[in-house]
Each structure stands twice: as structure tokens, then as C-alpha cells.
Amino acid sequence: MIQPMSCGPAAPSHRRRKVIFAFLMLSMFMATLDSQIVSTALPTITGEFGAIERFGWVGSAYLLAQAAIMPVYGKLGDLLGRKYVMIFAVALFTLGSAVCGLAWSMDSLIAARAFQGLGGGGIMVSIFSINADLFEPRERARYQSFSSLVLMASASVGPALGGSMSQYLGWRSIFLINLPIGVLALTALALLLPHYRPDRRPRVDYPGALTLAVAIAGVVLWADSRSLFGSLTAWPALALPVISALALVLWLRIERRAPEPIIPLRLFADRNFGLLLVVGAASGGIAIGMVNYHALFLQMTTGLSPAAAGLFFIAVTGGLAIGSLTAGRLISTTGRYKPWVVLGLFLAMGCLFSLSVLPLHAPFWAVAGLLMGQGVAIGLGQQGPVIGAQVSAPRADVGAATGAVTLSRMAGASLAISVYGAILSDRLLRITVEGAGPLAEMTPERLAALAPPLREAVSLAFRDAFGWVYLSAVGLAAAGFVAAVLLRPVLLAPNRPAKPPPDGRPTDAGTAAAR
Numbered sequence: 001m002i003q004p005m006s007c008g009p010a011a012p013s014h015r016r017r018k019v020i021f022a023f024l025m026l027s028m029f030m031a032t033l034d035s036q037i038v039s040t041a042l043p044t045i046t047g048e049f050g051a052i053e054r055f056g057w058v059g060s061a062y063l064l065a066q067a068a069i070m071p072v073y074g075k076l077g078d079l080l081g082r083k084y085v086m087i088f089a090v091a092l093f094t095l096g097s098a099v100c101g102l103a104w105s106m107d108s109l110i111a112a113r114a115f116q117g118l119g120g121g122g123i124m125v126s127i128f129s130i131n132a133d134l135f136e137p138r139e140r141a142r143y144q145s146f147s148s149l150v151l152m153a154s155a156s157v158g159p160a161l162g163g164s165m166s167q168y169l170g171w172r173s174i175f176l177i178n179l180p181i182g183v184l185a186l187t188a189l190a191l192l193l194p195h196y197r198p199d200r201r202p203r204v205d206y207p208g209a210l211t212l213a214v215a216i217a218g219v220v221l222w223a224d225s226r227s228l229f230g231s232l233t234a235w236p237a238l239a240l241p242v243i244s245a246l247a248l249v250l251w252l253r254i255e256r257r258a259p260e261p262i263i264p265l266r267l268f269a270d271r272n273f274g275l276l277l278v279v280g281a282a283s284g285g286i287a288i289g290m291v292n293y294h295a296l297f298l299q300m301t302t303g304l305s306p307a308a309a310g311l312f313f314i315a316v317t318g319g320l321a322i323g324s325l326t327a328g329r330l331i332s333t334t335g336r337y338k339p340w341v342v343l344g345l346f347l348a349m350g351c352l353f354s355l356s357v358l359p360l361h362a363p364f365w366a367v368a369g370l371l372m373g374q375g376v377a378i379g380l381g382q383q384g385p386v387i388g389a390q391v392s393a394p395r396a397d398v399g400a401a402t403g404a405v406t407l408s409r410m411a412g413a414s415l416a417i418s419v420y421g422a423i424l425s426d427r428l429l430r431i432t433v434e435g436a437g438p439l440a441e442m443t444p445e446r447l448a449a450l451a452p453p454l455r456e457a458v459s460l461a462f463r464d465a466f467g468w469v470y471l472s473a474v475g476l477a478a479a480g481f482v483a484a485v486l487l488r489p490v491l492l493a494p495n496r497p498a499k500p501p502p503d504g505r506p507t508d509a510g511t512a513a514a515r
Contacts, residue, residue: 016192023188024127025150027090030181031123032150034062034097034116037162041171042292043299047443048171049106057110059292060417064220065117066124067410068213071262071403072206073122082130083195087186089122094182101175130193163295163310208262211251216411218244223418263404270392272490273401275483279341280385280405281412282480286348286473287378288409289416293424293469294371299444300462301360302367303455309444312368319372323379335492337384338484344381345481349474351377356470360456360463381484385409391490416476420469427465433457 042058076085096116103109165173218240225237255261267273294316298309327340351374358367385405393401428439436442436450436458447455 020130020189020192023185023192024130026181027086027123027185027189028127029150030178030185031093031120033158033161034093034120034175034178037158037165037174038292041162041166041174043296044166044171044443044445045109046106047446049109057418057421058106058113059289060220060414060421061110061114062117062120063288063410063417064217064414065114066121067407067414068209068216069118069121070125070407070410071212072209073125081195082126083189083193085122086126086130086193087189089119089126090182090186090189091119092116093119093123094178094186095119097175097178097182101172103172158310158313161310163305163308167305205254205258205260205262208251208254208258211247211254212262212407215244215247215251216414218247220411220414220418223415223422262400263407264400267389267393267401267404272388272392272487273404275487276385276388276392276405277408278483279345279381279480279487280408281415282345282476282483283378283381283385284409284412285416285476286352286374286480287382288413289420290374290473292417293420293466296424297355297462297466297469298367300442300447301459301466302364303444303448303459305444305448312371315368315372316375319375319377320379320382321375323376324382325379326376327380327383331383331387331492336489337387337492338487338489341381341384341388341487342481342484344377344379344384345477345484347380348374348377348477349481352470352474352477356467356474360460381480384484387492388487388490391492412476416473419472423468423472424465427468428461431461431464433461 038058045058073085073089093116096112096119099112100109100116103112162174165171165177222237222240222244225234225240252265255263255265291313294313295309298304298312302309304312323344327337327344330340331337351370354370355374358370385408386402389401389405431439433439433454436454437446439458439461442458447458450458
């Protein structure tokens, strides 16, 4: 197996490891920023291509590809070594960004986003694996906290940056900006990151990864089959659930026999694990899945510019930081994660319902307050599913359990984006505003140029459509809330100092669960 870099004779110096870590964080910032920076530019993109029914797929394709490829990258890192897998992922993401910037239609942009997601998934998985190679466990914990700061920073500046760039430089600039960043990260990692050849040759469960991806993709595509096939009852639409069911059955057969399954089925012996996957999917749907729709809601119902709408995401990020830090301290103090997951989902239902009934000319402070409350709700429930899955799993399966929760969160986000998009386009297609043109081609700039009565009518149409979108998000949060309530209470055992093994090297100390 790959030994930590700090233990080998050719281990890089501490200064060099810090430089490598900085470029890893640059790569993470690029990948996470991309999922946020698109949100405030999407109304402009949709207006240019005139395909509001495929609005959600610009984000969903990226997340779905990212989720599908994550398990494969983890195995490839064990098989080939982290360096070249990471370099490949960054190169793929950078190339995908160039293709996105050159897109000529909504369909080509969606395909490019899926291609870009194949690289983004590899970046996220490889970074955490490389950190384990670079730093010993106790030192690693300090550096992992910087990763959370990078995630928060991308969530804070992404929407505002995306809105400003699309407004002043054109929407293509939000993708093309990745090219110099990607080239810089690639060059630095190629020169600085050591390559450690693994001693073992694990078997990669490619059939398991492929069948699971097909099962998830079939459900996500079916949720958006009205825009894809014209009807939920068209024969291609009806075939998708059947394909997903067959793929799921085949996946179960493969996982029972695979030497190193993507998700070991023995994890489901603990009831909490299955419930935590439901909670993870619901959390992804109301957190990641809602980002693009918050941005469209702000621009098309309030008349805010993309840049101004992006500033409201500071409230979401501030709430997320408050909720996450509070939950971390409470979990550490009480040893329990269930109450804060339940509280977070309950608060999310309240905020999302309030957004669904918010009047058209509600004061901006009320909108910002609800978005901040939604951020707090997400932060409170963010850590629980991962911690819960880890303590419910045998020690040998902790990595697989963590990956499964991440996969459920991304899959839930992809499905939710498709559902929200289908609802939004269906409601807008039912409404005609005389003199305003097709609502599917409406952009913030065109909305601002309309006469006040027309602008009011268009905003009201979007307000009505978004009421149904937010209500569907309430239903998703409610499903997660029920699953969270059904979780068996678990008391986390206090941390214990790690005892060094006979060879003197430090080891990871896990946290036991007293049930």
C-alpha cells in the first residue's frame, strides 16, 4: 500500500509539502467555485439559448458526472498512485472548462458540463487522498480544516463573481477563467508532487461503478423526461425507471461477488446507514440543488442584476458557517449528531416554505434573512450524515461508507435539480404575458428593459412558478426529516490518544460509538 510521504526516505521537506498543499487548495477552489459561479450566470445563459426547460441540467449534468466517477478515482489512486490520477483529473476539468466556454447551444453546454464533472469528481477525491500521503494524522487534521475554509470561500465569492463576470465580461468568461488557473495548478503538481508507486494491485470494481451510475442516471433523467421526451408517459420516459431497476438488481449481484465492492452491502446491516443515505440525498437536494434556483429567483422576481443577486449568497454562506461551527461544537460536547440533523432539516422546511409564500415585493432584508436561515439549516445537518455513516461502519469500511454518503448527496442534488427544473418550466409554459415574449428566453437585462406593467406581470409569473419549486423542496426536506427522526440514537465515545504501533509510526485513531 502507499505509505505516508513523510515516512519515506525521499519524503519532501515540510516547506515543499506546504507549497504542494497550496496548489491542491487552488485546484479544489477551482472545482468547487465552478459549481457556485455558474448559478448567477444561468439566467443570462438560458435567455441566450432560450431553453428554460433545460435550465437545471447545466448544474445537474456536472453533479451527476461528478458523483458517478468519484468511486472510480478513489480506486485508481490506489492502483496507479495519486500523482498522475490527480494530474489527469485537473487536465480533464481544464479541458472541460474550455469546451463549456465554446458551447454553441444549451445541449452542447450540458454535455460539456458533464465532461467537466468527470474531472471535478477526480479532483475532490484525489485531494483528500493526497493529504493523507503528505501529512501524519495529527498534522493532517489541521490542514483539513483549511479545506473547509476553501469550500466556504468558493461558496461566498462564487455567485457574486459569476454575476459580475457574466454581466460585464459575458457568461463564457466564467468558464474560460479556469484555463490559466488549471494550467498553473497542472504545472506545479507535475513538478512538485512526488509519485509513489503502490505495492498492491487492488481490483477496481468497474462493473459496480458503471451499473450504479446507470441506476442513478436513469432516475434523474426520468424526473426531467417532460422536457426530454415531451411527456412522463412517453415510451422512452417509461423505459428509464425499468432500466434503473434492472441496473440496480445487477449492481446488487455484482456487489455480492466483488472482492472490493464500491459500496459493501454489509454496511446496510446497520439500519442507520440506509437512513443516513436518505438524509444525505435530501440534504444535497435542498443545499446544492437549490443554489442555481435561488439565483434565478432573485433575478427574475426582484429585478436584481446578476452581480447584486450574487451578494445575497453571502447570507447563505454566513448561515452555513454559523450552522456548521455550531453543530461541530455541539456534537463534540454532547457526543450526539442526531438532534442537530433533525433540527437542521426542520429549520430548512420552515425557511423553504416561507420562501414559497413570500410576496412579490417582500423587503430584501426578509429574503436575506430566510436565505441565511436556510444556510444555518444546511450547516447544522452537514456533518451528521458523514459522522453517522462512519461510526455505523466497520473500521475497514469507513472509507466506503464516507464515499457512499457523498455519492448519495450528489445524486440527491442531481435528482432535485431535474425535478425543480421540470416544475419550473412546466409552470412557466402555462403562462403567457402578452408583449413580453417567451418567458423561456427572458433574461435579467430584458426584464429590466420592459415597461413597468409588463415587468410586474413577468415577475409575478416567475413568483408563482417558484412557489411550486420551493414547495417541492419542502417535500424533499420532509423526507429527510422523517429519516432523521427514525435514526437510532448513537452516543459517540470520547477521543482517545492514539497508541503508536511497534514500528513507532503514528496511526489514525478512530472514534468508537457506544450504542
